[in-house]
Amino acid sequence: MKSVIIYASTHHGNTKKVVEAISKECGVDLVDATKVPEKDLSGYDAIGFASGIYASKFHQSVLNFASVNLPEDKKIFYICTYGAKGSYKSIEKVTAGRNATLLGTFGCKGYNTFGPFKLIGGTGKGCPTEKDLQAAVDFYKELDK
Numbered sequence: 128m129k130s131v132i133i134y135a136s137t138h139h140g141n142t143k144k145v146v147e148a149i150s151k152e153c154g155v156d157l158v159d160a161t162k163v164p165e166k167d168l169s170g171y172d173a174i175g176f177a178s179g180i181y182a183s184k185f186h187q188s189v190l191n192f193a194s195v196n197l198p199e200d201k202k203i204f205y206i207c208t209y210g211a212k213g214s215y216k217s218i219e220k221v222t223a224g225r226n227a228t229l230l231g232t233f234g235c236k237g238y239n240t241f242g243p244f245k246l247i248g249g250t251g252k253g254c255p256t257e258k259d260l261q262a263a264v265d266f267y268k269e270l271d272k
């Protein structure tokens with residue numbers, strides 16, 4: 128399966144660690160949506176969208192990228208890292224109506240020093256852990272079976 132993951136990871140690089148682990152192990156292409164707003168995705172079998180969760184949403188750059196570039200009839204998957212809770216609603220809204228097939232979702236905790244959490248040294252220190260990265264790789268391998 129030829130895959131690409133479109134990602135944004137602006138807080139601590141937590142999501143980047145997750146997608147890089149998958150890319151390294153499984154040869155998946157990566158696109159940083161904060162730097163590349165457009166790309167022809169027609170040659171990919173599966174397209175992943177990955178992001179930290181900011182105010183309960185995927186990063187706006189990933190949402191914009193999906194809105195502009197997601198072709199019809201693709202297999203898709205979602206990955207997020209979060210402080211407290213993953214949420215896929217924002218990206219689901221954008222991909223709806225493209226006749227996409229959702230293969231699965233993966234989420235794990237990421238280090239978070241946003242707002243008041245900074246005062247207590249942040250939450251999720253050391254996250255994503257090695258175990259999380261392995262779980263992410265296993266998640267992708269399972270999709271690709």
Ligand SMILES: Cc1cc2nc3c(=O)[nH]c(=O)nc-3n(C[C@H](O)[C@H](O)[C@H](O)COP(=O)(O)O)c2cc1C
Nearest residue numbers: 137138139140141142179180182183210211212237
């Ligand atoms: C501006 C901002 C808003 C955030 N909002 C949420 C939120 O609504 N829910 C949550 O669980 N985590 C929230 N977080 C924590 C991030 O989702 C978490 O740290 C994530 O791993 C960041 O990923 P990144 O390092 O790849 O950017 C927020 C972080 C920031 C900086």
